[in-house]
Amino acid sequence: MSIFKIEGGHRLKGEIVPQGAKNEALQIICATLLTASEVTIHNIPDIRDVNKLIFILGELGVKIKKLDTNSYSFQADDINLEYLESLQFKKDGSSLRGSIMIVGPLLTRFGKGYIPRPGGDKIGRRRLDTHFEGFIKLGAKFRYNKEESFYGVEADELHGTEMLLDEASVTGTANILMAAVLAKGETIVYNAACEPYIQQLCKMLVSMGAVIDGIGSNRLIIQGVSNLGGCIHRVLPDMIEIGSWIGVAAMTRSALTIKNVSWKDLGLIPNVFRKLGIELQQIDDDIYIPSQESYEIQGYMDGSILTVSDAPWPGFTPDLLSIVLVVATQAKGSVLIHQKMFESRLFFVDKLIDMGAKVILCDPHRATVIGMNHESSLKATTMSSPDIRAGISLLIAALSAKGTSTIHNIDQIDRGYENIDERLRSIGARIERIESTF
Ligand SMILES: CC(=O)N[C@H]1[C@@H](OP(=O)(O)OP(=O)(O)OC[C@H]2O[C@@H](n3ccc(=O)[nH]c3=O)[C@H](O)[C@@H]2O)O[C@H](CO)[C@@H](O)[C@@H]1O
Ligand SMILES: C=C(OP(=O)(O)O)C(=O)O
Secondary structure (H helix, E strand, O other): OOEEEEEOOOOOEEEEOOOEOHHHHHHHHHHHHHOOOEEEEEOOOOOHHHHHHHHHHHHOOOEEEEEEOOEEEEEOOOOOHHHHHOHHHHHHHOOOOHHHHHHHHHHHHHOEEEEEOOOOOOOOOOOOHHHHHHHHHOOOEEEEEOOOOEEEEEOOOOEOOEEEOOOOOHHHHHHHHHHHOOOEOEEEEEOOOOOHHHHHHHHHHHHOOOEEEOOOOOEEEEEOOOOOOOEEEEOOEOHHHHHHHHHHHHHOOOEEEEOOOOHHHOOOHHHHHHHOOOOOEEEOOEEEEOOOOOOEOOOOOOOOOEEEEOOOOOOOOHHHHHHHHHHHOOOEOEEEEEOOOOOOOOOOHHHHHHOOOOEEEEEOOEEEEEOOOOOOOOEOOEEEOOOHHHHHHHHHHHHHOEOEEEEEOOHHHHOOOOOHHHHHHHOOOEEEEEOOOO
């Protein structure tokens, strides 16, 4: 397993171009299974999770052409459904969360979709009920092999229906939507997730010939069509990566420009960082963060302490709470971080406490951070990345800390951040990737 060695305490400077969004790319790549025609996708991030999904599509028989580092074409005109029942698929499919979204397209186009319990971050229970309840409503038969943790749905034909999702699951909405576009008749999905990446998926499906109303809302109305054609699609910049770069700038007191961020798709993200006292300037479609010696957390109007919590879009994304938490450790003032969606995402604060941060873990969902206002630095240490966002948060902490830190298990960071070490070096960070054969 490779490690990062980071010599912290240095100011950074320059421009960063955000990668394409991981969580959009995973949906969009799965949607290529809905048509026998060629689909071209630009701005696909070159990261582990996405590359694993592309590998799975290749094993399924999809013809894949890599046009350049971040552009691919996919043609699913000769699918090998036998792969779905192979031992190899049980291993490949379980290695990432995004693989769950091949089920909807396969079910609707080929009458069956299987998946081992998908992987992804170990950040608490991550149930799949919403996905399968949606497929069952559309007329699919469901089976689950408990010993193998293997899910399956089958149907000769799917029929449009009305459904109220039990929760606004992001991948669940994507999966049901992709199944419904080729179902017979009208499907209404209420309590649908509606974040920009779902909107992007809807737009892509419409350009392939799907008929979808209510895009951007939590009520999607889909008129099934008999087949879909090809299209060209461009993935949005990754809002979680953009938030991570804001965190890097604040913690290292650096001036950074984040290019072409698609401001209109960032929702509450700029607001939340501004509430921590971080100055963000909009220059065209870029974010400019000036070097700030100090940033002060704003309380509420009545003087009470700020809470930053997650909620389904247009609420604040849970994927940025770990980054907000680490940034707060050097703010002036205090904040309560409330991670409502996931149960095990805050345990990494132990490492920050070892580094000298003032954090009280109140319970698995809540942590109070008492900012140190850069009056004392975090201390370098050796740590391991438990999940993708805790991993990048520890990396940000290490960049601001005095001395040299080591981060193990950096595969977790590579799941979602393209060439992070090289890009950090390009703005002056002292970070080294040490490949290990152990
Ligand atoms: C590959 C991918 O796209 N992964 C993202 C996707 O995961 P994923 O689609 O797996 O996450 P879901 O939206 O299904 O649910 C996330 C968690 O929030 C809970 N929940 C969800 C909706 C709701 O209204 N109430 C509620 O409590 C769920 O029970 C679950 O614990 O969305 C998550 C929530 O934005 C992100 O963290 C993941 O990065
Ligand atoms: C939780 C995340 O990813 P996944 O759903 O792929 O585990 C994430 O991107 O922060």
